[in-house]
Each structure stands twice: as C-alpha cells, then as structure tokens.
Amino acid sequence: MTKPNRSDVAIIGGGLMGAWTAFFLRRNDRSVALIEKGSVGEQSSGVNFGNIRLQGRHPSQFPLSLRSQALWEDIEALIGERCEFAPTGHLYLALASEQVDKLVQGAHQAAVHGVEIEVLDGQAARARWPWLGSLVHGASFSARDATANPRLVTPAVVRAAKLLGAHVLEHARATKIEQLAPGFRISTDRGPIIECDTLVNCAGAWGAEIAAQFGEPVPLFAAGPPQFVTEPIPCIISPSVQSVDGTVIFRQVARGNVIVAGFPRGPTDPIANRAPVPPAKIIATMNRLAEVAPVLASAHVIRVWSGIEGYLPDMLPVIGRSGTTPGLLHAFGFCGHGFQLGPGVGLCLTELAIEGASRISLDAFSITRFSGSATTVDEKISKEFDAAIAARTGGSRIAVDRE
Amino acid sequence: MHKVVIVGAGPAGFAAAELLHVNGLIPTLVDEAATAGGQIYRRPAPDIELDMRRLLGRGHRRYQRFHARAGHLLAQIDYRPQTTAWAIFADRVWTLRDQIIEQVPFDALVLATGATDRTVPIPGWTLPGVVTLGGAQALLKGQGALIGRRVVFCGSSPLLYLAAKQFLAAGATVGAILDTTPFAAKVAAAPDLLRAPEVFADGLKSMARVRGAGVPIHHGVRLESFEGDGEVSAVRYLDRKGRAKSVDCDAVAFGFGLKPEAQLADLAGVPFRYDPTFRQWLPATDGDGRAGRRTYLAGDGCMIGGAQAAEISGSLAAAALLQDAGTPTHGIDRSALRRRLARLHRFQHGLSRAFTWPAGTLAGASDSLPICRCESVTAGEIRRAVGSVLGPIDINRVKALTRVGMGRCQGRFCALPAAELVAAAAARPLEAVGRLRGQAPVKPLPPTARVRDRS
Numbered sequence: 001m002t003k004p005n006r007s008d009v010a011i012i013g014g015g016l017m018g019a020w021t022a023f024f025l026r027r028n029d030r031s032v033a034l035i036e037k038g039s040v041g042e043q044s045s046g047v048n049f050g051n052i053r054l055q056g057r058h059p060s061q062f063p064l065s066l067r068s069q070a071l072w073e074d075i076e077a078l079i080g081e082r083c084e085f086a087p088t089g090h091l092y093l094a095l096a097s098e099q100v101d102k103l104v105q106g107a108h109q110a111a112v113h114g115v116e117i118e119v120l121d122g123q124a125a126r127a128r129w130p131w132l133g134s135l136v137h138g139a140s141f142s143a144r145d146a147t148a149n150p151r152l153v154t155p156a157v158v159r160a161a162k163l164l165g166a167h168v169l170e171h172a173r174a175t176k177i178e179q180l181a182p183g184f185r186i187s188t189d190r191g192p193i194i195e196c197d198t199l200v201n202c203a204g205a206w207g208a209e210i211a212a213q214f215g216e217p218v219p220l221f222a223a224g225p226p227q228f229v230t231e232p233i234p235c236i237i238s239p240s241v242q243s244v245d246g247t248v249i250f251r252q253v254a255r256g257n258v259i260v261a262g263f264p265r266g267p268t269d270p271i272a273n274r275a276p277v278p279p280a281k282i283i284a285t286m287n288r289l290a291e292v293a294p295v296l297a298s299a300h301v302i303r304v305w306s307g308i309e310g311y312l313p314d315m316l317p318v319i320g321r322s323g324t325t326p327g328l329l330h331a332f333g334f335c336g337h338g339f340q341l342g343p344g345v346g347l348c349l350t351e352l353a354i355e356g357a358s359r360i361s362l363d364a365f366s367i368t369r370f371s372g373s374a375t376t377v378d379e380k381i382s383k384e385f386d387a388a389i390a391a392r393t394g395g396s397r398i399a400v401d402r403e
Numbered sequence: 404m405h406k407v408v409i410v411g412a413g414p415a416g417f418a419a420a421e422l423l424h425v426n427g428l429i430p431t432l433v434d435e436a437a438t439a440g441g442q443i444y445r446r447p448a449p450d451i452e453l454d455m456r457r458l459l460g461r462g463h464r465r466y467q468r469f470h471a472r473a474g475h476l477l478a479q480i481d482y483r484p485q486t487t488a489w490a491i492f493a494d495r496v497w498t499l500r501d502q503i504i505e506q507v508p509f510d511a512l513v514l515a516t517g518a519t520d521r522t523v524p525i526p527g528w529t530l531p532g533v534v535t536l537g538g539a540q541a542l543l544k545g546q547g548a549l550i551g552r553r554v555v556f557c558g559s560s561p562l563l564y565l566a567a568k569q570f571l572a573a574g575a576t577v578g579a580i581l582d583t584t585p586f587a588a589k590v591a592a593a594p595d596l597l598r599a600p601e602v603f604a605d606g607l608k609s610m611a612r613v614r615g616a617g618v619p620i621h622h623g624v625r626l627e628s629f630e631g632d633g634e635v636s637a638v639r640y641l642d643r644k645g646r647a648k649s650v651d652c653d654a655v656a657f658g659f660g661l662k663p664e665a666q667l668a669d670l671a672g673v674p675f676r677y678d679p680t681f682r683q684w685l686p687a688t689d690g691d692g693r694a695g696r697r698t699y700l701a702g703d704g705c706m707i708g709g710a711q712a713a714e715i716s717g718s719l720a721a722a723a724l725l726q727d728a729g730t731p732t733h734g735i736d737r738s739a740l741r742r743r744l745a746r747l748h749r750f751q752h753g754l755s756r757a758f759t760w761p762a763g764t765l766a767g768a769s770d771s772l773p774i775c776r777c778e779s780v781t782a783g784e785i786r787r788a789v790g791s792v793l794g795p796i797d798i799n800r801v802k803a804l805t806r807v808g809m810g811r812c813q814g815r816f817c818a819l820p821a822a823e824l825v826a827a828a829a830a831r832p833l834e835a836v837g838r839l840r841g842q843a844p845v846k847p848l849p850p851t852a853r854v855r856d857r858s
Contacts, residue, residue, distance in 0.1 A: 277843065282844075
C-alpha cells in the first residue's frame, strides 16, 4: 500500500471554493492537499458568467458577500494576478412595470447592509445607458459590483496556493473516504492516499455524494444555464446587466465580445460530465437580448456552453460544519451564484478549520437545515428552471417547457 | 417513413442523396452554397460569365456530368440550398437560411460536410492579399475573381499545381510555386500514388502544364515570411540548399492540404480517433461510413480522399443506412466500391507523404507569431500558458487560458497548428494534447434570426 501523505486539511474539489480555501489555509501555515478529479477550475467555476454581484443577494448572504467583495477588490495583492477583474458595476433591469417594485425593495434591503444602489426609471436609465431598449421600465445600479474572467481565476488562485506550498493533485478522483479516530483517510484513483485532520467538501454539483456518505443527505440537483458569446463589437456596454425576471444576463468584455446567459436553467449530467445547451434556449435568449439592447442585434453568436452547477431548493448554498461528523466541513451547492462568494467562503472555511468558528455567521447555510421535514422552495425554482426540474424539486408553479 | 437529412451537396452528399432516391426515399439535402457541387464542382454565381471549360480543362467533363445529374435529382428531393446546418441536438438538425431558423428532425443523418484548408501560421500570414489555396480557388470558380495579378502559390499540397494551372488559364501571372516538401519525398510516395493512376496522371499533367508555362517551381523550400506594408508584396523563403530568396507578388495562396470539417459530427456525438498519418483527430466510422447512432459520414468531412473517393463513400454511406433500416438496396455494387475506395485512400496516404504537413516548423516559431487570428493569440501566449505552474496538459485547457480557438471560426483554422505548438512546448506527443471540443453554432448565428416550425 502507498504510504499516506499527511496534511492538516484535505480539500475535495479544485473549484473556486476549494482553491480559495487552500490559498487561505496556506497563508495561515496549515498544510493542505487539494484533490481534484479533473483539472482545477474546469467545471462551473471556470465556465460561469463571471458576475461579482452584490445587489440581489439573499438578505442572509450580505455579510459573506461583503467580506468576499473586499477580497475580490484586493485580488492582485492577494494572488499576484488580476484575472480581468473589473469594477464594472451591475445593472438590474425591470422589463415590466410590476418588476420595478422588486428593484426598489432590493435597493432598500442592500442599503441596510451598507450597499449603495441607485434606482432609475426607464427614461433616466436610457439617458444614462443609451443602448437600452424601450422594453426597460426601470433599473437599479450597484456601482461596487464587478466582473472577472472565471476561466482564469481558479487556476490563478490554485497557482498562488501552490507557490505557498499547497499540495495539488489534479486528475485524482477521491474514490474512498475513511474516518480515522480522529481525522480522515482519502484514497484516490491516481494512487496517492491522503490523511488529514480536517476534510473540506468543496465538490460542487458532486458535493451531495460526499455529504451522504456521512449520513447527511441533501436535496441537491445539477442544472446549468444556457450561455453564449458574440463576436467582438466596439465597446459600448460597461456594466454587467441582468433582467430581474432572469430571462437575460449580459456583459461586454474588454475584447468586445458580449457574454450572455439565458433561461430556463436546464438539466445537466454530472456522471457523464455533460451540460447540453438546447438550441431553442439560445434562440430565445438571443431574441430577448436583441429586444433589451437593440444595439446588439447585429452581433453574431459564435459559441454556446453551459456548466454543471449544484442547486438546492431554497437557492442557498451549504457552507459550514457537518451536522454528523467532527472535522468535516462543507461548501457546495452554490446555486449558480457562487463566483462572487469564492474568496469569502475560502476565508470563512479557513477560520472554521483553524479556530473552530468563522468571524461571520454562516448559520443560514448550515447543512442541518435539511434534516427537518419541510424544505423551503424558492420561487426561482418554478420561474427560472425547466418544468421537469421545477416539478421534481417541488416548485409550486410549472414554467412552460421549451423542449 | 424513414426521414433522412443529408448535410452537404458536394460529391459525397449528392451521391448519398442519389442512391437514397433510387431506393424510394425523399431525403432532405441541406447545403450552404447557392448551387450543389461542393468546392470541387463549384459553379459561378448567376451573373458571372466564366469559361468553365477553359478554367477546368480536363476536369470540365466531370463538372458537367455532376451538374447534369444534379439538375435531374434536386427537383425531386427536399433540396435546401443557401442553408447552414449550425447545430445538431436531440435528433434534429438546426438550420439557418435568410434569418430563418428551422429544426429538421431525422431518423438518420448523413454528414458530408467536406473539408477546409489546413494552414500553418507563417509570419505575415494575416496580411491582406494572403489567401488559402481553397479560398483562392473558390473566388475564382465562384466569382471569376483573381486574388491578384501576380500570385505566389506556396505551402505543400497537390492543390498548388491545380490552382496555379487554373489561375494561368484565367490570365494571372504565377510568380512561383514554392513547395515545402522535397522532390525526393514525391518520388518515394510514387508507389502509393500509382494506386490511383488516373488521378496521379492528372496531377502530373497539372505540374507539367505549369512548368511548361515557365512558372518557377521550387521543391523543399522553407517559407520564412510573407512581407508587405499593409498588403503582401513578397514571399521570403530558404531554397532547398538553405539560401535566402525572395519572390515578388501582389497576392499569396497558401495551404498544406486539407482538414475535415467535422464540427457537426462532433455535435452529433460521433467518436473521434487520432490518425498518425494526417496528424489529426478524425471522426471514427466503419468502412462504409457508420458513425454511431443514426449517423453516417461520407467524403472529405470524414477522411480526406478527394472528389472520387467522396462520391464512392457517399454511395456506401447511403447503402449502409438503407441496410440498417432494413431496406433492400438497388443500384450499387458495394464490394467493388469498397475496393476502389481503399485504393483512393492508399493514394491519399501517398499524397500525405508527397506533400507533408510541416509540423516541426511550429516548434521554432517566434513568440510574436499570431496562431489564432480571430482572437489574436500568439505563439508566445500559448507557450506561456503551457509553461505556467499547473501548466495545461491539453488543448482545451490552453483554450480556456488563452482564448485560442474561441473566436469566429471556432478553431477551424487554428486548432491544428495550436495543438502542434502545445505538443511541442509541452514535449508531449500530439495525440496526448487532445482536440478542441466542438460547440454550437458551427457558423456564427445572427441574434435577429427567428424560428419557424415546418410541421
């Protein structure tokens, strides 16, 4: 048998959460092994939209989001690379008059947490962002929000962690996890065996499998948004833009390409590692885009993709200590909004691993919320997902299935 | 009823359509061009007067025969010209024509998507006036347009001689033919080339015709750069003895053989295999073109073989399809066709040695050389990505880090050189760096396009 490698902490999952956790643990001189079944950052951490968005957060998430935002703003000092981080601001659009209230409420909620959001009516929004179409009834703008290139971030954070001494195992699938007294032993299909005191489950859409092994099943499901990118056009759109009804999300990168995400989010296959994009969704989204920002009607779509994201019915992630197993920490199921949270989660998990508690409360994200009988189902499940997913998850209303 | 969709109306797709029609089916034939014929039998646009007999020479007979057959068949099947197949999803082909998107369901799919030029980036290759060999021919045959008055044909491909001959016939001056493969390699490949004596003879005649017209032909050269201020004006090269030379021109046509347009096969879920002769990943099929569930491949879109092989493989794919559907097949002698196809493929192996892909030159490319022209990614950026901590181990990783292959052409032109460069920089075999995964749309899609359902 291979001689086990010892480390203070082992992390399963080399996505954004695992990468930042490894980074902060090394900054605090803890030995750490990062175990990734493929290449780091190649799943949804690497193929998501790239929003670093404060506005629209669930009220329970503001403390974590704000902590994370401050780290993002310091990214170059932290890891030595900027990864196309840009303080672009984020613009929510109301595409019907009844959606304007939602923007106003969101702005109030954010103000409580010290996030400044400007609300504009349709006319004022068009005056300021002349590329907005007549469909826009109102807008809210959060100047502190930002974007970065997801394809670059996770590999860069892992590189930084590795330079600090993290042990990174790529193309190593954790095949067996044994509990020691105390600690854990993880076997991988590539050979190395890792023993650790603390085990961190950052396995994304695959995280529920690990949780279930420790007697805490969660109703996680995998889904992915249809996404595409256009050919480059002259730069005209500076903020990241999102319709509050979830039908279209877009931003223009410095090169001029417009990145677009649409809806409804559809099924993906975590076992075959496939996230198919039905052409009908691309067409619906690009038609919608041309309505919301008519100036983009001439920008050809050149590539589509999706990702395998882990979702929970209440649209909140699992972050924190295991309810069953001492020494086990979870951070998975980020419901398509984890990119902004990455560095904050890494820092909180590091505090949990070292000090036993994080500086901010993570109670809202505890895995134990699923041990009771009733599970909250967020309204987004029925509004923004394929009907089959909504029905399975217990969404109250069934969206029109476009398949 | 068995619903068959064929993509591509070149010799392969057309032959498949013909055999299916003979056997009682009405296939849907989707083609990007305005008229059938693919690249080889491309017709001039309607308002262009062009003496095709003069332009094509001996090839004119086959051209005429094809279009006579096409005129007869296309009216009897569901032929959709100027229609781009841009995605395959859930047993439907998604097409675009004039801003209208349609989804065409199929029970069986024949992909006869043809080939495109295989290029190697050379300093100056993105200068105006530098065109691929196939592109230069398409402009001439489709529009009667010459890419220049004094053209240099360079690279390594049998098309160098054919295209030069056609340009001479159209009144252009050919400054030189610069063939990067030594003449000795052509001699050594002769036994394989003789497997298709009539094709070989055609090639030799093109060569003789060009030489007879006084065009300087240099074998075994090394292309150094395309030079010019704002547009190309000269080609610098080292001759076979290593002496620095230059030839003036106002246009360049260059290419290094062909590569299958296999993006739709990828989207259809066809498995790919690495072919060491062509140094490419090719869709995997059985000898008759079966490529997995409901999908059949034919022609250069599957395996580079030329027009005659394409036509045979189109017939074989259609016959396989009919057989799998349980339909007795008429009008075809499969074993004779398979023998001829095998000979033509041996011939292609000969060609791949007579006109070699200069894989090694990329290892020495300067860091400033653009590899991906859509996204302006240089050799240096690719090397830096490969060399970084946690350096990429495959081409898709390099794509994620550098944007190589992410632009308008989706890697159709840069994927092979980028893979060679990654393999060289990582000191790994080409096979080990993998291939770019295909994604829809195969061609850029206008956001204003609307869906129409024909049900």
